[in-house]
Amino acid sequence: MAKDKLIGVDLGGTTIKFAILTDAGEIQQKWSIKTNIFDEGAHIVPDIIDSINHHLDLYQLDRERVIGIGMGTPGTVNRDKGTVTGAFNLNWKTEQNVKAEIEAGTGFSLTLDNDANSAALGEAWKGAGNNDDEVSFVTLGTGVGGGLVANGQLIHGTAGAGGEVGHMIVEPNGYLCTCGNYGCLEQYASATGVVHLAQDLAEEYVGSSKLKQLISDGDEVTSKIVFDLAKDGDFLANEVVDKVAYYLGYATATMSNILNPSAVVIGGGVAAAGEFLRARVEKSWQTFAFPTVRNSTRVKLAELGNDAGVIGAASLARA
C-alpha cells in the first residue's frame, strides 16, 4: 500500500495538538490533549504515543499508509540525537530522548524541530508562503520567535540558533532582554513588549487617553487591550502601536534585506491585530527595505492560525 499520510504533532505548554494529513498537506483529522507537565513532564511523551496509537485505531487508518511523524517542540532540539533540552514550560529538567521513545512507541519514524521552525514550515508550505522556497516567518507571542526558509530548507545555523529573530537588536541600549542583551526585538514586539512600551509612553503622555487611565489606575493592560484601544482611536494606544510597528518594520526589513524572501510572514497572538498592524509594519518596512527587496518581497499576515504548527510539523516527516 502506498504511503500517503503524515502525522503532525505541535507540542505546547498547555495543549498538544495532533493532525493526520495527506502528503499534500491537507488536514484530514485533528485533535488535541492537555499537556500534563506533572512529574517533571514524564507523562508527555507517553501521552503523545498513546494518543497517536489510539487515534489511528479510532480512525481505522492502516498504519502502512503513514509516512512518518513530524513534531514541533519548545526548547532546544538536537536534531542529530533527536533530543530536547531547556523546554522549561514543559517542566523538562533534563535532556529528553523524544525521538527514540516516540519511534519505539509508535513504530513510525519521527522528525523533530522547534515550534517556531515548525510553524514557519507550515506557513511556508500551506499558508501565506504559497509553497515558495524563500519564506521568512516571525511569530509574536509571549516571546518573539521565527523560522527562515531559504532554498526550500530551514536555516538552523551551526548551533540551532538560526532564525532567532526575536533577538535581533532593534534598539541599541534599549530595553534589557531575558537573554542579557539590550534592545532585542522581543522586548518591543512580544505581548509583554507591547505592554512595556505602553507603560513607558504613558508616563510621558499628558493628554487624555483611556489607555493612560487604565495604566494610572493600575488596571491590567494586555497587548490585546492596547490594540483594541488603538483601533477605537485612543491617541496613546496608537503611539504604542506605531512604535511596535516601527520596530517590527525595521526588523522584518533587515531580514528581507539579508534573505530577500518572497514573503516575510507575521504570525502569533499579537498578529491577531491583523491588517491594522500589518499595514503599519509595512509602512516602516518600506523605509528600511532595499529597493530590489521592496519590489520583490511582500509583508504578509500568517494564514493558518493554530494549524501552522501541526501542518509544518507534518511537513518535517516528508523528507
Add this chain to the structure above:
Amino acid sequence: MAKDKLIGVDLGGTTIKFAILTDAGEIQQKWSIKTNIFDEGAHIVPDIIDSINHHLDLYQLDRERVIGIGMGTPGTVNRDKGTVTGAFNLNWKTEQNVKAEIEAGTGFSLTLDNDANSAALGEAWKGAGNNDDEVSFVTLGTGVGGGLVANGQLIHGTAGAGGEVGHMIVEPNGYLCTCGNYGCLEQYASATGVVHLAQDLAEEYVGSSKLKQLISDGDEVTSKIVFDLAKDGDFLANEVVDKVAYYLGYATATMSNILNPSAVVIGGGVAAAGEFLRARVEKSWQTFAFPTVRNSTRVKLAELGNDAGVIGAASLARA
C-alpha cells in the same frame, strides 16, 4: 578520462582573473588580463573565451578533463537565463548573454553568479569558512557586498538580492545611500564610508590630530590612511575606526543572530587593516550577538585575498 579540473573566472572592472583548479579547489595555474571596457564592453566576453582557449593550449590541458567554468561578475545575474544586467563598471548597457556566448566559444558549461557571492563561496570552501555549510561573508571595498551560505547553499532570495548585506540599515536616519535609503552599512564600512565618517568626526574634533590636519588642509584622505594613522595612535583616526567597527559589529551580529553561521568572514580592501579592525569589530559584535550565537559563531578575517573570487567561481562549476 576522468573530469577533474575546474576553471574559475573573476570578472572585475579593471582585470579579469582566471584560474585552473583541481576539483578539490587547489589552484594549479592562474593568470589575468586587463578588462577592455571600450565599445560598451563588447570585447569582454570574446577576450574571456580567447584567454581560456589560449591557456588550455598553452598548458596542454586535455579539454576532456574540464568539469566546467564558473564565473563571478559585477551586476545582476539572471541565473536561469545566464545573463548579466546593470554591470555599469564594465560599460555593459544592455543585458549580456554571457553564458550562451562563453559556452559556445569554449565548449564548456558555464555557471554564473555575482562577484560577492563567488568570493563568499571561495572563502566558505577553501578560506576562513573551513568548508563549513554555514558561512556568512561581508566584503568591504568601494561598496559593501556579501554572500551567505546556509545548508551548504548560497542564499539568492526570490529576486537575487539575498546577501545584500551592504544595505542593511545600521543607522536609521543616517547617511544617504546610493540606493536611496538612509543609514545603510555601506555608508559606514566601505572605503568611501570610512572617509565620510572621518570628515564628519574631524569637523567636531578640536584636539591635535594628523588626520584632522590632512582633512583641514584638503589633502586626499583614503580609508587606508585613516587605518594607518589609527595604528600610529592618532586619536581622531581611532575614533573613526571605532565607529566603523561599531557598525560592522552591529551588522555582523545581526547577520549572526539571524543565520548563526560557524563563521562570519570579513574580507575586501578595507579588511586589509587586519586584526586591528577584526578585534574591534568582534568587541562590538559581542555586545549585540545572542548568547548561543556568541558561543558558536566566530568573527574571522578572510584568508584567500584576491584568490577568493576565482576559487569561489570555480566551485560554482562543481554542481
